[in-house]
Amino acid sequence: MIARLSPARRGVTVAALGTAQTVSWASSYYIPAVLAVPMAESFGLSPVWVFGAFSMALVVSAIVGPWAGARIDGFGGRGVLMLSNLIFAFGLCLLATAPVPVMLYLGWAVIGFGMGIGLYEAGFATLAGIYGKDARGPITGITLIAGFASTVGWPLSGIMLATWGWREACLGWALIHIFIALPLNAWLPRGSEALPKPATPASEGPSPSRAALWVLAFVFAVTWFNATAMAAHLPGLLQAAGASTAVAIAAGALIGPAQVAARVLEFGLLRRFHPLASTRLAAAAHPVAAVALISVGGPAAYVFAIMHGAGNGIMTIAKGTLPLSLFGPAGYGQRLGWLNAPARISQAAAPLIFGAALTGWGVHAIWLTAGLGMLALTALLMLKRN
Structure with a gap:
């Protein structure tokens, strides 16, 4: 109940x-x-x-x-x-x-x-x-x-x-x-004592909901890879793009406020829309920011940090709201655990992989995360709202 x-x-x-x-x-x-x-x-x-x-x-x-x-x-x-x-x-x-x-x-x-x-x-x-x-x-x-x-x-x-x-x-x-x-x-309320488990499809083949689970697991793994890579290497990336050390640090400091501001936006305006819409918007933020950084260089450091932070802020909410909207509360906790397991592993690998890319490619390492972001956006466009 x-x-x-x-x-x-x-x-x-x-x-x-x-x-x-x-x-x-x-x-x-x-x-x-x-x-x-x-x-x-x-x-x-x-x-x-x-x-x-x-x-x-x-x-x-x-x-x-x-x-x-x-x-x-x-x-x-x-x-x-x-x-x-x-x-x-x-x-x-x-x-x-x-x-x-x-x-x-x-x-x-x-x-x-x-x-x-x-x-x-x-x-x-x-x-x-x-x-x-x-x-x-x-x-x-x-x-x-x-x-x-x-x-x-x-x-x-x-x-x-x-x-x-x-x-x-x-x-x-x-x-x-x-x-x-x-x-x-x-002090928290006890909540539901036993939410029903989701029904098992009779067919042996993958159901649309199961395909959607795989899509979401991929999206969360990719976006959390990007978020962790930026958390570990953002100052170095911005300096490789031509920003001074002071500008790189100041831009990095904007990530937190950008995340919170985007969550306020989600709480106020975006909650009127299906979570899939805000998730797609969040997935698009990093690739767009990457294009700005490559095109303009160091002067775009602040724009990059704000857009990346805003997208990351909304995506954090989407980890909880989108599976709830698509699949309902039945079996939600276990489903969320499986959905985010690949994301945890990608987080563990992100600093090492992106660090090696940054060392070898300089600022062009951003194409790695931008490409992953575009794949995530493409996958989200394949999903249909309920």
């Missing part, structure tokens, strides 16, 4: 889950940017080893995602999200106390498990269990809040690092999970 909550309770639910998601993203996906170097130095390693451990965590999250989604479908998301906070805290404590690199990798593997059951996919599935097909607005709402995870997480990690050290920073994030995120997730 889908929960019927008042608008006021809905707003508080979105605020609670969005804040908990901010903690989960800030303490996992965004800590390597600040803590990877001191982590590596304390063991006498290159930072590449720490980033390798983070890539392993992404693969672990891809493996456990479908299982977590199935649990949420069957029992609601509150318990799974609470478990994720405990697992995140445990993994962060392992990092903080790791005496040898092997334990560091074990800590990241545990964090990867937490990512698989505690990031957006789990949050989206939880909202689908609570609100059913009306979850589009709440899904957009939590991405608006958690869109500030890097804005909050990077400075807070930096303050804890400068004040105490990287191990204590990890312990600090573990405590934040226990005393802030865990109570917020515990």
Whole structure:
């Protein structure tokens, strides 16, 4: 039974889950940017080893995602999200106390498990269990809040690092999970106890819905490859295009605000349209931005960053809203886990692959991500709205 909550309770639910998601993203996906170097130095390693451990965590999250989604479908998301906070805290404590690199990798593997059951996919599935097909607005709402995870997480990690050290920073994030995120997730409505599983087609051949699942999995893998590649190499790419270091850094700083602004646009204007329309718009943003960068060079750095960030912001919402619109809430959590498993793996590979392309081709490496973006747009044009 889908929960019927008042608008006021809905707003508080979105605020609670969005804040908990901010903690989960800030303490996992965004800590390597600040803590990877001191982590590596304390063991006498290159930072590449720490980033390798983070890539392993992404693969672990891809493996456990479908299982977590199935649990949420069957029992609601509150318990799974609470478990994720405990697992995140445990993994962060392992990092903080790791005496040898092997334990560091074990800590990241545990964090990867937490990512698989505690990031957006789990949050989206939880909202689908609570609100059913009306979850589009709440899904957009939590991405608006958690869109500030890097804005909050990077400075807070930096303050804890400068004040105490990287191990204590990890312990600090573990405590934040226990005393802030865990109570917020515990407060969430229970939602659906058992959404029905989708009916299995009688025919042995691939059904249109199954073909659509493959298309969406490809789109999400491609777009998240591009997003992660840009997150890792954007300053270097813009400098290769002719931008100064200062301009490259300033342009990169616009990605976050562009993502949030695009999500506000989706929440206000674009939600009047089918999610497929906004997803196509998001997929087109990166290729168009790439053409501008190649054509104009360094002066287009700001345009590129804003367009790429806006497209990425809307695509994050589309990961939750488009499958919900096309296939409904039945079996949504497990389906979302399978859809995003390839995306997690592509994220793990993106920094290495695009870094090699940037080294070998310079600014023309952008044609790699632009081409992938065009393939994603073409695939989306093949889909039909329900």
